[in-house]
Amino acid sequence: MTTKNTRTLIGYQRVSTNAQDAQLQADALAEAGCSRIFEDKASGKNADRAGLLAALDYMREGDTLTVWKLDRLGRSTKDVLTIAEDLHARGIALRILTGTLAGSYSPKGEGKFFFTMMVAFAELERDMIVERTRAGLDAAKAQGRTGGRPSVMDADKLVAARARKAKGESVTAIAKALKVSRATLYRALADTE
Structure with a gap:
């Protein structure tokens, strides 16, 4: 007797720092029907994310990896494409809940092209944010201002x-x-x- 393989939704959420809250992502993943949610508190450019690795190891053929937004999966075009291709090769779907690529990823034809472009734009956006932040800090420093909280010890x-x-x-x-x-x-x- 052969059993039909049903799709299990597995969620993955990520915030870049411990100070950030992943509740918005957790709520969206739960509402989408994820039976289990893995989490990381690490930069998306960090390839060594224990939560993502655990999710990838946990999933089986027929499952669906669900992320709130594409940039939660990663910031590097190469890494996101590698993850997406690996999932496809293992028979695991990728579903994105919000953003330009909301829906399921198809690694064929126009779907692959569009996905690749959106991942590249996400990486570019991250690079631009880092550049603007650095330029703003440099400008403030040149004017004699420093960032951070004011000192309590005057x-x-x-x-x-x-x-x-x-x-x-x-x-x-x-x-x-x-x-x-x-x-x-x-x-x-x-x-x-």
Whole structure:
């Protein structure tokens, strides 16, 4: 007796940093009917993504890898095309939920050409974002501005911290009095010594 091979939707979601939230992707993948979702918190240009590797290893012929948007699969044209071709060779479909390529990938004829172009555009977009960010940071630096959060240790707090430390107060007591963390106080004192 032969059993019919049914498609199982397997989701893959990725955010670039731990500070980003993948909930939007998770909701879309769950709504699409994914029975299992694998996740990475790593840059798309990073080829060593444990979640993606686990998803690729988990899937069997007849399954469908589902991603929220093409750029979640990867940023490098070569890597995305390699993944897509490998999936096709194994009899695994690729489904993209949103964006220009929403739908299923077909590695034949016009579908392959269009897919290749869209992957190349996604890589170009990423490169342009990196370039603009770098140019903006360089321009700000040239104007004497630096990025990041403002320092909680201003000059007055630093003078007070040094004076209290000279009197023998503990770092814990000084940090509490100045309403800063001990790590911040240690850093500020180390930077001035």
